[in-house]
């Protein structure tokens with residue numbers, strides 16, 4: 001006998017609405033549903049049917065044991081429409097071949113060659129900060145992350161094009177964010193067509209310029225162009241995938257981390273002491289990145305509280321069986337990284353910022369309860385890159401500035417990533 005998957009109606013629905021209102025975010029509702037209904041429940045809205053899974057068993061199921069019966073690609077979904085044949089929205093052999101072709105550019109050995117670009121890009125953005133004039137770290141960190149991504153992986157200076165393409169990037173991100181399109185795919189998406197045209201024009205021009213003058217091909221764009229199996233369209237799909245997946249996540253991680261440090265000035269002061277003791281006033285070096293345990297813990301804890309990718313989304317290609325429930329073929333299956341990383345069964349005081357949970361002597365998290373970079377064979381290809389990048393940027397900022405968080409209410413907004421909205425305003429001295 002199979003059980004019927006619980007739906008949040010009646011009391012759980014009301015409690016969830018209350019929590020959603022308090023937190024100004026749907027995430028609060030998801031935690032209530034988990035508490036009231038358990039690790040599997042339906043999310044049924046007009047035009048949108050999904051099953052949400054929560055917890056380590058569910059994560060293991062989606063990421064490892066059941067992954068052969070799940071698909072990443074969803075025809076008609078905005079992410080697939082935007083990224084076309086990008087590695088993120090392919091399955092099976094097509095996916096594996098693309099991933100293999102991109103791996104070398106993100107391999108740990110390449111990271112040391114990226115560190116200089118990381119601190120130089122941070123310096124470039126910090127040069128625009130003035131003592132006494134608050135800055136929005138959500139914007140500033142996006143600038144840094146874009147400069148780094150394009151410089152390291154595409155070997156191109158994005159600074160002359162940043163302002164011109166800024167709105168197009170935001171519109172593109174908005175296109176793939178949860179929103180009313182979930183209820184009707186026919187609703188107009190104002191501004192998106194123009195934004196996509198601008199992004200495509202930029203990326204295709206980049207590919208053509210580089211084809212004409214390939215030079216050394218050790219960066220991602222060079223590698224893709226040198227691959228005889230790639231045409232310009234397939235290269236464009238990978239570039240856009242990396243541009244989106246590789247900068248918006250780092251933007252969220254860095255802005256949330258600065259927000260948390262602003263809320264905990266004592267931890268920020270200790271992190272600065274660590275940076276001064278290990279790096280001093282000189283530019284950060286790759287080897288030093290292994291000697292910043294407090295910064296590591298701060299980043300790990302920020303990723304736990306505010307995972308930039310807060311859920312994973314798949315399509316059931318077969319009837320699936322999980323915990324006695326049957327999930328029918330064609331169902332959208334979601335797994336919640338955010339709720340899993342705040343389960344009181346596995347995390348003491350789950351809502352508190354406690355970097356020491358990740359100290360070397362502390363007990364390791366239970367497997368599949370900590371998933372900021374996903375897991376299994378399709379975990380994040382840029383995880384090592386993102387961690388080094390975050391440390392270099394934060395170290396560079398702490399070396400040069402004293403930051404104060406301005407008292408403005410921030411909530412977790414479900415965009416393409418989980419963002420601190422309306423922004424993280426800080427005084428910089």
Ligand code: HEM
Nearest residue numbers: 245246249250253308309312372373374378380381382386
């Ligand atoms: C803080 C930064 C980052 C976080 C938190 C993050 C998180 C994740 C997560 C959770 C997944 C798996 C999603 C799922 O299971 O549905 C993923 C996949 C992916 N990430 Fe990241 N990511 C980050 C940075 C990056 C960077 C810097 C890049 C590229 C330069 C990147 C490229 C990708 C790609 C291409 C995939 C799909 C991999 C595949 O399907 O084989 N990410 N990321």
